[in-house]
Amino acid sequence: MNVLLLMVGKTEDDYLKDGIAVFEKRLKHYINYQTIVIPSLKNSKNLLPLDFKAKEGEEILKYTVKADVVILLDEKGKSFSSKEFAAFIQKQMNSGIKNLLFVVGGAFGFSDKVYEASDMKLSLSDMTFSHQMIRLLFTEQLYRAFTILKNEPYHNE
Numbered sequence: 413m414n415v416l417l418l419m420v421g422k423t424e425d426d427y428l429k430d431g432i433a434v435f436e437k438r439l440k441h442y443i444n445y446q447t448i449v450i451p452s453l454k455n456s457k458n459l460l461p462l463d464f465k466a467k468e469g470e471e472i473l474k475y476t477v478k479a480d481v482v483i484l485l486d487e488k489g490k491s492f493s494s495k496e497f498a499a500f501i502q503k504q505m506n507s508g509i510k511n512l513l514f515v516v517g518g519a520f521g522f523s524d525k526v527y528e529a530s531d532m533k534l535s536l537s538d539m540t541f542s543h544q545m546i547r548l549l550f551t552e553q554l555y556r557a558f559t560i561l562k563n564e565p566y567h568n569e
Contacts, residue, residue: 413504414444414511415554418475419547420468420518421452428548435551442558448475452518461520469523472515480511482530484522485546489533494567497553498560514550516543 423429439445450471456464476482481504492500504512514534517526527533536549559566 413509414446415439416446416448416511416513417516417547417550418448418450418472418513419516420450420472420543422449423544423547425544428544431548432551435548435555438555439551439558442555442562445554450475462523464518465520465523466525468518468520469526472517472522472526473529476513476529477511479509480513481509481532482513482515483532483534484526484530485514485516485536485550486522486533487535487538487540489535491535491538494553494556495560498557501554501557502561516546516550519543 423432436445436447450468453459453464453467453471456467459467501512515522515526515530522530536546536553541549556567
């Protein structure tokens, strides 16, 4: 199984880039992990939020394949503990899917079409984080899930 993280816009802050790079490097020992960055929209200052989400949504949908499991990182999604998330990842691996695609939207969230094309919404917290910060939190939790599955000491109870 491949795990992909699709993101709208590049990560700008160096401290986030550095943290993400640490966990991406560690993840390579467990899974084929890849990030895909959709460039931020150009000339979008005059767009209303709904139009902005629609245009971003069109770009996101270009990367979804019907056979993939598409999970939106969304504040209204299902919450897991770290152990529950690890079990979820294991279940996906056991199901025989080719790609597990996690999607981080832009500042305004996702369009209705993206919600319709997704299989699930996942919340990493009840709190709100920037779409750039959530990339680091997700990458760390994915790494944590694999260490839990391998019974490694990274995760403490």
